[in-house]
Amino acid sequence: MSNRMSARIKKKSGYYVLNTITWLIVAIMIFPIYWMVKISLHSNNEILDGITGFSIPKPQWSNYVDMWKNINFADFFLNSLIICTLTMILSCMFAVMAGYALARFKFPGSGTFGMSIIATQMIPGIMFLLPIYLMFLAIKETIGLPMIDTYWGMVLVYTAFYTPMSIWIMRSFFVAIPRDLEESALIDGCTRFQAFVKVILPLSFPGIIATCVYVFLTAWDELLFAWVLxxxxxxxxxxxGIRLFVGQYNNRYDLLMSAATVVTAPIIITFFLTQKYFIRGMTAGAVKG
Structure with a gap:
């Protein structure tokens, strides 16, 4: 009886310890966001005088109005929305087709190709910066097609960067879908393409959502290539825009934090609206395949 009681006490202690650690990690992760929003609601004089983490500010909503007036933030926002949306659509299309091929078909070099997709993610992106810049200049000089400072140039770069990981996510999800469902559709008279469209795609919807969220949020935060290209x-x-904002208004911490809040809000909202699909898609294939 004593052994059983001690085991139960140990189990409860471990449970409380793990919960405490979890909530501590959550608090550490949330605190920068809380501090960012809090600073954005203070006046710049209050910030320079010094504030504490528990002080309650008198909301300065005018910071957000001034932030939009002092810099063409709407243009930056629209540019990000266009580039990230196009990148998301293209990357997801390529990922769905390539992921399905890797999950369902065996061809010479399929294993090597699958591993090389992940291997590309181990190469620092900064190593591609100069070659891509020189390549874009060569394209402009050779065929007269401008690539630098264009939507399609940025979309091309982002699509190339985020498609490999997207393919791996979709491949893992397709592997987790039983082949029997597809074979049943083939027996019922569907072609391979019809079975893919009518059976596999609806079942892979969470994986597609996870891929879209991953690509959109990653592209939304990218600075290095956007800054150079x-x-x-x-x-x-x-x-x-935020980087330029820092250079022009480096003493206006209230406006800087207001801009950061506006940038972060779409990311947080998008993640919370799609977190169920995102988590399910990211963990698909963890057991099978």
Whole structure:
């Protein structure tokens, strides 16, 4: 009896310890967001005088109005929305087709190709920066097609970067879908393409959502290539706008935090609206395949 009681006490202690650690990690992760929003609601004089984490500010909503007036934030926001949406659509299309092929068909080099997809993610992106820049200049000089400071140039770069990981996500999800469902559709008279469209795609919807969320959010936060490959506000994205904002208004911490809050809000909202599909899609294939 004593052994059983001690085991139960140990189990409960482990449960409380793990919960405490979990909530501590959550608090650490949430605190920067809380601090960002809090600072954005203070006046700049209050921030310079020093504030505490528990002080209750008198909301300065005018910070958000001034932030939109002092910089063309709407243009940066629209540019990010266009580039990230097009990147998401293209990456997801390529990922669905390639992921299905890797999950269902065995061909010479399929295993090597699958592993090479993940291997590309081990190469630092900065190593591609100069070659891509020089390649874009060569394209402009050779065929007269401008690539730098254009939507399609940024979409091409982002699609190339985020498609490999997207393929791996979709492949893992397709592997987790039983082949019997597809074979039943083939027996009922469907072609391979019809079985894919009518059976596999509906079942892979969570994986597609996870891929779209991953691509969109990752592209939304990218700064390095957007900073180098865009030169005017007609194409520059929100991270570049924030960077320019820091350079022009480095003493206006209230406006800086207001801008950061506006940038972060769509990401948080998108994740919470799609977290069920995102988590399910990211964990698909963890047991099978």
């Amino acid at each position: 865009t030169t005017t506000a007609d194409v520059q994205t929100i991270p570049v």
